[in-house]
Amino acid sequence: MQLKPIVKRNAKGIWCCRLYLGRDFSGKLIQPYTSFSAATTEEEAQAMAELWAAHLTADGKVKSTNLVQLLCEYTELKRRNGASPNTIRQYQSFVKNHILKYLPRATVDTLVPADFTAFEQQLLKPREDGGAGLSRNTVINVHQFLRSAYNYFVASGICSINPLFNVAKPSQERHEAVSMExxxxxxxxxxxxxxxxxxxxxxxxxxxxxxxxxxxxxxxxxxxxxxxxxxxxxxxxxxxxxxxxxxxxxxxxxxxxxxxxxxxxxxxxxxxxxxxxxxxxxxxxxxxxxxxxxxxxxxxxxxxxxxxxxxxxxxxxxxxxxxxxxxxxxxxxxxxxxxxxxxxxxxxxxxxxxxxxxxxxxxxxxxxxxxxxxLPGRDRAAAEAFETAAKRVTQTFNSAP
The missing domain is CATH 1.10.443.10 (Intergrase catalytic core)
Incomplete structure (x- = not known):
């Protein structure tokens, strides 16, 4: 039985991996295979292969995987790949404070867009109404985190589709930068x-x-x-x-x-x-x-x-x-x-x-x-344009016989 997955390029130049897990009860070889079309380097492909292999059952099938567990693994992978400590703390906070609370037993292969829509609405709901009371911009950040994680899960062969593609994220809150007068x-x-x-x-x-x-x-x-x-x-x-x-x-x-x-x-x-x-x-x-x-x-x-x-x-x-x-x-x-x-x-x-x-x-x-x-000039230009138009009209009618 092969313990560590080894990646290589297939005939199309795409990174792929085949594992050898022994034989089934009939003597047939168990050789699960997957490719990683999103991987651009051997290191990326290897990381995807290890995540995929870690979630295979003895018969070579991808087992049902817990969302919280996989998000923790994804966050650790991002840390190893150089994400800033502040970003990692933000991801960990999303998982601990929100995803673990509202989707504790959910699995990545069973969640559908409606589940994530309901989840994000719960995050937006005011605390006095039983929700998390988060701002729209914070929920957008949670949405982007989940969407990126699911992209990685799909690329790694953990699940087949990314349900976040069909979830409408909240509209962004626009805040003007506060500067001193x-x-x-x-x-x-x-x-x-x-x-x-x-x-x-x-x-x-x-x-x-x-x-x-x-x-x-x-x-x-x-x-x-x-x-x-x-x-x-x-x-x-x-x-x-x-x-x-x-x-x-x-x-x-x-x-x-x-x-x-x-x-x-x-x-x-x-x-x-x-x-x-x-x-x-x-x-x-x-x-x-x-x-x-x-x-x-x-x-x-x-x-x-x-x-x-x-x-x-x-x-x-x-x-x-x-x-x-x-x-x-x-x-x-x-x-x-x-x-x-x-x-x-x-x-x-x-x-x-x-x-x-x-x-x-x-x-x-x-x-x-x-x-x-x-930005200077926008409102000033509007005032000057109105003044020019007003003068033109005034001069036209006042000069009429």
């Missing part, structure tokens, strides 16, 4: 630069200094909090005046925060800075080098008190405390600094492609979806 910006900017100026003058380096610098950096560059925390001294390019954004800081339970050399958008980017920005970064770096008390290297984080990477949640919470002290609206968070940077860039003529690259978005469509409401 001019008065709020002035208050925040004054507070941040005030802390930094005080630290530079007194030559004191503290948590307050680091938190202020992190907020200043996000406001000036539009970087995400995790990216700000991952910034190293070697990432600041003095000759060409840019910051190289190439990683993010990850937080996991019972583990020190660490740098992952990939951003949320999975794209490294260079964010240009001005001479004035560079001068402040240099002053901060010099103060850090004098006062931190550890050997400074190129890989030393800029946002750090001890030389280790700081937790983004701590940095974000510190900004929230600053916002409260200034009595600014509760909706302003650390991420608002990024939105403010982006909104002000757009409002002052920065083109969509440049801004998309600066923010590290996957594409321009993402930037447009988030910031379309601040």
């Amino acid at each position: 001019e008065w709020g910006f002035a208050e925040i900017d004054k507070a941040i630069t005030g802390v930094l100026d005080k630290s530079f003058t007194a030559q004191e380096y503290s948590f307050e200094t680091v938190y202020a610098f992190a907020a200043w950096l996000a406001l000036k560059t539009g970087m995400r909090c995790g990216e700000v925390c991952a910034l190293r001294r070697q990432d600041v390019n003095h000759m060409q005046r840019y910051i190289h954004v190439s990683g993010t800081v990850i937080e996991e339970p019972r583990r020190q925060p660490y740098r992952r050399d990939v951003t949320k958008g999975r794209r490294h980017r260079n964010v240009s800075i001005t001479d004035a920005d560079l001068a402040l970064i240099d002053r901060y770096s010099q103060l850090q080098g004098k006062r931190m008390g550890v050997a400074i290297k190129g890989a030393t984080p800029l946002v750090s008190v001890t030389g280790a990477f700081m937790r983004p949640t701590k940095v974000s919470s510190a900004f929230t405390a600053l916002r409260r002290s200034l009595e600014l609206p509760a909706g302003i968070t650390f991420h608002t600094l990024r939105h403010t940077h982006a909104s002000w860039c757009l409002a002052n003529g920065v083109d969509l492609k440049t801004l998309s690259e600066r923010l590290g978005h996957a594409d321009e469509a993402t930037t447009l979806r988030i910031y379309a409401h601040v």
Whole structure:
């Protein structure tokens, strides 16, 4: 009996696998076979083959498989293939809090579109009515997780069809990015630069200094909090005046925060800075080098008190405390600094492609979806068009004899 499946290409160039499970009661060889048309590499085909083989019965048939168990296996496979810890935690939360609750004994080969439609409606139903009370966007994420998992199950030969193809997911909720108005910006900017100026003058380096610098950096560059925390001294390019954004800081339970050399958008980017920005970064770096008390290297984080990477949640919470002290609206968070940077860039003529690259978005469509409401000129053009038409009509009729 063959224990480990071995994949190879068939005559059509498609990865396939045949297992040898012995003989049945009549002496006939048990040789289940399947192909993996979705696999593009031997590694992908091997992973699919192992999942398929793990769920075969002794007679070579795919046994009835529990949805929760298979989703756990799929999540682990995604983790091994490099999915971010945040993505894995989200998948695990979907399985534990929702799928296990509403579909605990369901099997992948018996569920139909109506089952998943009812499941998603239960997730959308308010809690006071016995549902999960999730937002439409969260349910869309659950839907996409299940759909991707089923694609993999079909490709691996676990089931024959993906029922999620025929399930209508909820319509997406559109949320405008919250950015600070001019008065709020002035208050925040004054507070941040005030802390930094005080630290530079007194030559004191503290948590307050680091938190202020992190907020200043996000406001000036539009970087995400995790990216700000991952910034190293070697990432600041003095000759060409840019910051190289190439990683993010990850937080996991019972583990020190660490740098992952990939951003949320999975794209490294260079964010240009001005001479004035560079001068402040240099002053901060010099103060850090004098006062931190550890050997400074190129890989030393800029946002750090001890030389280790700081937790983004701590940095974000510190900004929230600053916002409260200034009595600014509760909706302003650390991420608002990024939105403010982006909104002000757009409002002052920065083109969509440049801004998309600066923010590290996957594409321009993402930037447009988030910031379309601040694109300049649309409403102004409407007002000018109406004025032109009104003048034309007025002049025509007023000049009539």
